[in-house]
Amino acid sequence: MTVNNSPAWQALSAHANKVREKHLTEMFAEDSERYDKFSFRAAHCLTDFSKQRITSTTLQLLIDLAEQQKLPQRIEALFSGEKVNLSENRPALHTALRQPADQPLLVEGVDISEEIHASLEKMETLVDQIHNGQWRGYDGSPIKNVVNIGVGGSDLGPLMTCRALSMFAPEHIRDIDIHFVSSMDGSHLAGLLTHIDPASTLFIVSSKSFSTIDTLANANTAREWLVDTSGLPLELISQHHFIGITASPEKAADWGIPEKNQLHFWDWTGGRYSMWSVIGMAIALQIGNKNFRQMLAGAHQMDTHFRSAPPAENLPVLMAMIGIWNINFLDIHAHAVLPYDGRLEHVPAYLEQLEMESNGKSVTLNGEKLNYATCPILWGEVGPNAQHAFYQLLHQGTESVMCDFIAPALRYQDQGEDLQAQHQLALANCLAQSRLLALGDSVLDDADTAPAHKRYRGNQPSTTIMFDTLSPASFGALIAMYEHKVYVQSVIWEINPFDQWGVELGKQVATSLLDQFTEQTSSATDSSTEGLIRYVQQQRRENQS
Numbered sequence: 001m002t003v004n005n006s007p008a009w010q011a012l013s014a015h016a017n018k019v020r021e022k023h024l025t026e027m028f029a030e031d032s033e034r035y036d037k038f039s040f041r042a043a044h045c046l047t048d049f050s051k052q053r054i055t056s057t058t059l060q061l062l063i064d065l066a067e068q069q070k071l072p073q074r075i076e077a078l079f080s081g082e083k084v085n086l087s088e089n090r091p092a093l094h095t096a097l098r099q100p101a102d103q104p105l106l107v108e109g110v111d112i113s114e115e116i117h118a119s120l121e122k123m124e125t126l127v128d129q130i131h132n133g134q135w136r137g138y139d140g141s142p143i144k145n146v147v148n149i150g151v152g153g154s155d156l157g158p159l160m161t162c163r164a165l166s167m168f169a170p171e172h173i174r175d176i177d178i179h180f181v182s183s184m185d186g187s188h189l190a191g192l193l194t195h196i197d198p199a200s201t202l203f204i205v206s207s208k209s210f211s212t213i214d215t216l217a218n219a220n221t222a223r224e225w226l227v228d229t230s231g232l233p234l235e236l237i238s239q240h241h242f243i244g245i246t247a248s249p250e251k252a253a254d255w256g257i258p259e260k261n262q263l264h265f266w267d268w269t270g271g272r273y274s275m276w277s278v279i280g281m282a283i284a285l286q287i288g289n290k291n292f293r294q295m296l297a298g299a300h301q302m303d304t305h306f307r308s309a310p311p312a313e314n315l316p317v318l319m320a321m322i323g324i325w326n327i328n329f330l331d332i333h334a335h336a337v338l339p340y341d342g343r344l345e346h347v348p349a350y351l352e353q354l355e356m357e358s359n360g361k362s363v364t365l366n367g368e369k370l371n372y373a374t375c376p377i378l379w380g381e382v383g384p385n386a387q388h389a390f391y392q393l394l395h396q397g398t399e400s401v402m403c404d405f406i407a408p409a410l411r412y413q414d415q416g417e418d419l420q421a422q423h424q425l426a427l428a429n430c431l432a433q434s435r436l437l438a439l440g441d442s443v444l445d446d447a448d449t450a451p452a453h454k455r456y457r458g459n460q461p462s463t464t465i466m467f468d469t470l471s472p473a474s475f476g477a478l479i480a481m482y483e484h485k486v487y488v489q490s491v492i493w494e495i496n497p498f499d500q501w502g503v504e505l506g507k508q509v510a511t512s513l514l515d516q517f518t519e520q521t522s523s524a525t526d527s528s529t530e531g532l533i534r535y536v537q538q539q540r541r542e543n544q545s
């Protein structure tokens, strides 16, 4: 029986028929305690679901569905290292990466905790050497610029976190600029290489597989630049200017990273779940080793909550199940992530990969084709900027969109009243937008008299996520909450959130097309691809003549 034919799903369908037509204005009018009923706090985070189109019955039925799908057992399977990633026959143990060192974790009889912490300690040693100026470039210069070369999970997590937490850089740490290079076309790197000094630049090549063409293309260009500008042999350059972070040490060694400059993690860490591992080295360089550990501790707090709290009070479970309600019962297939804090500007891009690469699936774990929706289209932007861009569609477009508003309650506590006032301005806008999206122009007394083009229909559901202040710990907890939400949804949908076969074929087809740009003919593809290749060939010929 597929999940959408199951009793719990059918009960939710019947319930949705009653709730679907109900407006959030009615729900708030009927129950003055919605906020108290539907907001929850744990592990630094407050999640207010009261602007979701739910009732107490909805939540109960969603929990019934979670229990029917054996969610508690599946959560335990995740934490205890069962092979939850069936298509790749391995566990997904990102939670182990943030487990304290004194808590052993036996997977198939082996305590993996020791090697996790040994790997983190090696990273911390390298970070200290760079911070202290002990790591030197080829002419003896201390490092001033660190460039993280990676893509997807080997880029988005470190980039997001460095930007979010840059203010936590401890004062005693030397001033080091951290850059991120991901774009396959060399755009990021080309600009950067014109204004950094090779002798004081260190490249971190981050790649779980150490075979991602985007990353290797950038790493090759960087290495050539260093060899050309220094006039020194490759081996010497690799010793002083490259660190490799990978789960494929042989490939990193083949590329030329010496063993002492390698940091390792494991195939059971999914790329998009890897910022807690040594892939987070750029983060530790930015905020210091201690703060990096604080971030792990915050994530661990959320893990503990997720593993132990009953479903009815469990933040990631509720977030996930309310998402299921929106997607599968209210037919909402777009999800906007809207942080009201500029430091969180890269959170939407990070969640795009986390959610859509994990749950953008259409077959079950057993390989059967699904006939129900899974991951929605997720995008986002810093909220106040998005207000001047796409909120028009949220308020008056034809699409239903669910939104996550994210904001700290406090900011700039030690930086003066003007900035504090700016934060309050942002918060007022955050709450105004979620209120208006929920209640529409019923918030006005005379809305009925307005012309149609000025009306706001409301009834767009949203969750508001708040924490006291943005800190390494609260940020760690926030990201872990989203990770667990994704897992819970995958359990309900019976899909594998830990593989990404859908990105493989594009890589193969690109490889087979690559040679054709330099050839005079193109081998049979389709008329569009052939025509476009001919256009590039022609431009190249004209440019050469």
Ligand SMILES: O=P(O)(O)OC[C@H]1O[C@](O)(CO)[C@@H](O)[C@@H]1O
Pocket: 151, 152, 153, 154, 206, 207, 208, 209, 210, 211, 212, 215, 271, 272, 357, 500, 503
């Ligand atoms: O770390 P790697 O192996 O270079 O992979 C980078 C990214 O590429 C993907 O495999 C998708 O192509 C992502 O899942 C991953 O985060």
